[in-house]
Amino acid sequence: MLSNLPSERHLKKRIEYFFHSRKGVQANEISNFIELLINNSLEVLIFGGLLRDLTIDGLKFFKSDVDIVLDGSEIDFSLILLRISKSYNMKKNKFGGYRIKLNYWVIDIWLLSNTFAFKKKHVEYREQKDLLKTVFFNWDAIYYNYNKKELVYSKDYFESLRMLKLSIVNPINHNPVGAFRRLTRFASKINFEIDVSVVSYFSDLPLESELLNNKDRELLSKIKKHFLTSSLFPIFLCKEVQTNLFK
Incomplete structure (x- = not known):
């Protein structure tokens, strides 16, 4: 059993601290990038290993890429990509998203409707929270809506982590x-x-x-x-x- 598992409220505080309260060049770099995304009509969803690692280990153990999913229209997504390309190096990946290398961080970014499992019809896309059905491991079934300051997760997410039970959500894995x-x-x-x-x-x-x-x-x-x-x-x-x- 994971005895020190944070509550939803505590996890939100960890996320806010990661993006806003830390000091130094590394912290400012990712905060500035997020703010660039916020200044448009797209909703910014923080997804992937960042949230899992913040939940299990806390901030000091996170050393992976940051996954960001943008929810909105293709036109708005294209416009934000154009804006990003003026300031950052950006490369398209084979899954339909883009990899952006900052000085200290690597960002993987894609449009929600272009999520690989949706595009390949492995998972039906009807609403934003269907993103939770696209993950491979159940410990990744969580995202943070940056615009709304809202955590969205599967119904057994915190319980599966508390009891340290690992299972597969979507077995079709690229x-x-x-x-x-x-x-x-x-x-x-x-x-x-x-x-x-x-x-x-x-x-x-x-x-x-x-x-x-x-x-x-x-x-x-x-x-x-x-x-x-x-x-x-x-x-x-x-x-x-x-x-x-x-x-």
């Missing part, structure tokens, strides 16, 4: 290796329970994938063996198991 690396990153830090959906997915991930490096293959092989030798569910990635997997 980046299985990235998901595997997130799994191993989780397992290197905390003890948690793995749902049968997670076991099934990674048991089927081929070791021969050209996207895996040698370290990935070694870890995946160990995890597959651990799954096969675990006779009962739920399966846990506890400290003893982690010692064997990650030594």
Whole structure:
């Protein structure tokens, strides 16, 4: 059980602190970028690993990219991209979004309606909160509406984190290796329970994938063996198991 899990109110404070209250060049850089997005008719949704890591570990452990989803029209999105391109280096990625490299931060930004799972019809897009259905792991099913200062999350989000139960929301994943690396990153830090959906997915991930490096293959092989030798569910990635997997 995660005893120090923040409440929704406390998590909002962490988010506000991340964007507004910290001092230094790194803090100012991302705050200035967000303000550039706010000055238009698009709603800014903070999504992805930032919120998960702020929830589990707090600010000091977050070292990943910042995912930002913009909710609005294609025209408004095009206009904001034009504005961004005048001040920042921007490159289109293969999933329909854009990667923007600041001095200290890397931002991935895309239009809500162009979310990969929506475009590929893996998830039906009807309203903003359908974004929660596009995530792979349940611990990512949360976003922060920056305009409204509102957290939106799945009904069991905080409970699944409090009880440290990891499951899969949307199994159609365009980046299985990235998901595997997130799994191993989780397992290197905390003890948690793995749902049968997670076991099934990674048991089927081929070791021969050209996207895996040698370290990935070694870890995946160990995890597959651990799954096969675990006779009962739920399966846990506890400290003893982690010692064997990650030594």
